[in-house]
Amino acid sequence: MDKFIFTCGDTNGIGPEISLKAINKLYAPQKYKLIIPIPLNVFEFYADKIKLKYPFNIVKKIYKDELDSDSITVIDLGNVKMNVGKPTRFSGRTSYRSILKANELVNINSGSAMITAPISKYAWQKAGINFPGHTELLAHLTKTKKYSMMFLSQKFKCALATIHEPISKIPRLISKTKLLDLINLVADTSLNDLNIRLPKIAVLGLNPHAGENGKIGPEEIKKIIPAIEEAVKKGINIDGPCVPDAFFANKLYLKYDIVIGMYHDQLLIPFKMMNFNSGVNYTAGLPIIRTSPDHGTAYDIAGTMRADISSMVESFKWARRIAKNRKRN
16 A cells, blocks of 8 residues: 655744644545654644544554554654744754655655655755755655656646756756756656656746847757757657747646746746645656645744645645556556
8 A cells, every 4th residue: 555754844844734734634544554754742742733633653663564554653753852933953954854764665665655844945054964955855865867846736837957056057057968858857757657648848948038049148049949859859749949928928838738947936936826825846757756845834834823735735646646657657
């Protein structure tokens, strides 16, 4: 039976709240098992406020018979100093440890997936963790070289050519080879994970007006167009480079299954405008399945029990769907 591991996220943010609320909503032991690695004192703090309706089993180590029980499995990471609403080295280190445990469990349980709660990059820096975020950490843990941050919703699906990078670095980080690798990855992910046969893909330009034939920058002519032409030769159904502002203003994204953008805000602004409470972050290219809500730690409402779990629930649904698609393919 499939097992879904929810991480606790930053323990001073809304991560523990939305993970436990989602688990409370999604409990279905005859269909799948739910697990969460979390400090015991954080679990007790939120379990009392949420009033968990279903049985849970608190363990230090995982044994097979525990995972096959009807209980929600809580893996005790030990206690952590709580300072709700503020990123600290303690909250950063604990969120990191929860991911490591989730990765371990997913790797030993075929068909499983992890749903990660929001972390703080600042808290990770304070804790001395040298990864920009989940995507890069999981790529490192799984020894994956070709991967992408994707965003999923029923309305709009997209993938990034660069991830958490300063705008000043974007032009030199884009190359024909890297773009072609991403296009191939998106095509494979569409087929194997999203069950989209012969996906129609759009690629956005980097510069205003998609470079206007090189007058507003050379990247489209030197890098983006050659990658698209090579992909077309391979039989991939792809268009571009599209002019980004007109592309979204005219709702041209509705004609495509996946949109590839050059940098973070180019895609995340329209995606979040369409799906702020339901968008899902997916790391494509990994041997494991990882989804996450498309929002941050929300320190301003941490501990108030007002956090919306819609995106967390959608993350679970996409993870389960992808697990089924991988088995089918």
